């Protein structure tokens with residue numbers, strides 16, 4: 365993957381003194397974490413118009429749309445040349461972006477696109493540098509509903525403009541994101557604004573202040589249990605920065621891409637739901653096994669992610685290789701993910717008293733869709749290797 369690598373030491377230093385900002389992001393635009401599909405994890409640089417139309421078709425026919433998935437997001441490599449006036453055009457893989465948006469809208473879905481504040485995107489295609497307003501206007505004209513804005517080649521510009529001055533580099537980066545946000549707002553079209561700068565400079569502390577509806581908290585995911593778990597189980601401490609209109613984004617889903625077992629994909633889906641993460645499927649929707657569809661459309665698990673309270677969950681307990689993560693839900697309920705990170709089956713016990721519930725609290729298993737019962741205020745269950753048991757606890 366043609367991905368730029370940069371040294372982040374300067375950013376870490378500057379992050380120590382990031383001031384608190386007021387939220388500028390629109391809380392009605394992503395009142396719950398965005399759900400949809402993104403082309404990158406499966407198609408990467410090969411994505412074309414037909415793939416995106418197929419994603420829209422299969423999002424409807426698979427039941428994903430009915431389960432809440434809305435955005436069809438084109439990632440990097442759609443960009444063509446600029447015209448004589450400087451307006452961006454799509455390349456030959458996307459012959460008519462407006463027609464594509466019309467098609468996606470005709471299915472009751474929304475279309476997302478991708479750019480960078482730098483002159484080049486991460487895959488080396490034209491970015492928005494010097495053309496921010498023009499690009500926002502073009503997206504609105506096409507009917508775009510979501511923009512992922514990926515730092516990429518803007519980093520050397522920050523470094524050149526403010527050598528050895530991390531605070532100033534941070535300010536330049538924030539300004540670049542704010543400029544695109546303001547340009548999107550100026551179009552009058554509601555466009556979800558997704559920040560992608562890999563979690564540098566504690567973006568969760570200021571992402572909403574520059575208009576971000578979500579911000580990546582990490583570098584890229586890949587389709588392995590090790591990488592997914594490394595990202596997902598390391599989101600501790602970020603919950604307080606998420607809420608309606610502004611979400612932490614631990615990157616897109618890999619469910620159905622083939623590199624993990626179904627138990628591992630259930631862990632992925634459960635953990636992302638507890639993290640109130642955006643649920644952006646990253647697989648080929650035209651080739652899904654029944655198990656993949658079942659995992660992606662589990663409405664009980666999706667309801668945890670989309671709970672209107674908008675609280676991100678966190679780790680409550682860790683014992684050996686097992687962890688219990690909890691997420692407060694509306695009406696006084698709680699989601700509990702009982703995770704086994706070991707390669708052999710392990711028992712996990714949820715103690716109702718320890719999570720503030722009475723011994724007779726109601727328990728529902730969100731993967732088996734059955735009610736289960738605690739004994740003496742405790743629920744013990746065998747959790748498969750790399751697997752999860754996900755419960756909803758209510759009074």
Ligand code: GLA
Nearest residue numbers: 367404439440486487514584
């Ligand atoms: C970066 C992002 C990825 C993807 C690629 C596209 O690596 O983090 O999510 O958008 O760029 O080039």
